Amino acid sequence: MKRLLKQIVFKYIGEEKRTHAPLNSHEKYKKSGLTESEAFYIREKIKKAFEEDKIYRNNTICLDELSEHIQDNRYKVSQVINMYFSKNFYSFLNDYRIEEAKHLLVSDSTLSVKAIMYEVGFNSKNSFYSAFKKITGLSPNDYRSAATMSFVQNEIQMA
Structure with missing residues (x-):
């Protein structure tokens, strides 16, 4: 509920596309081993793939293809999208x-x-x-x- 409220507040004040620290740590990622610096690097590669390479135009794109495109582990890519963009892959x-x-x-x-x-x-x-x-x-x-x-x-x- 707290996460949803923060998302609404961010959207209301025009900051719906978060790019800084996650809203909160997801319980399921507690043992993932993803460091903050690694997450930042992956987040930047994801943003580049979408904003510059426009990978979303590919009508068959999936998480595996995105991971391959940015040459990173699919589980870490998924974790970064979930935590740092507060969305799942398909919403993103x-x-x-x-x-x-x-x-x-x-x-x-x-x-x-x-x-x-x-x-x-x-x-x-x-x-x-x-x-x-x-x-x-x-x-x-x-x-x-x-x-x-x-x-x-x-x-x-x-x-």
């Missing part, structure tokens, strides 16, 4: 995919929602729509409409 993966989808929906109105879905790494329309709605509270089409409407309103106010 979907966050990156949806962030790019949001950007594409707003920046390129010529792309269909289906094309964007494939571009960011989803295989299934249902999975994409569910993840999108879970993260944004809107369907992709509603998000695009709301973003367009907001842009138009901002342009009117500036004129």
Whole structure:
């Protein structure tokens, strides 16, 4: 409960993507042997794989492939994602995919929602729509409409 409350507070103040010390030590990782410096190094490699290499676009990516990509132990990679990003692998993966989808929906109105879905790494329309709605509270089409409407309103106010 305490962890959930901290996540809500971080999200409310705009720090939902934690990158520092974990919220708390997970009981299941007590004996893992992962040092703080090793965790920091793995966390940086994960961030690079997602932010620079955009590995999330691979529609078959899994924890094993990420571990192979960053050349580290899959159990330690999983532990770092769970503890330092407060998510499981697939939630972490979907966050990156949806962030790019949001950007594409707003920046390129010529792309269909289906094309964007494939571009960011989803295989299934249902999975994409569910993840999108879970993260944004809107369907992709509603998000695009709301973003367009907001842009138009901002342009009117500036004129």
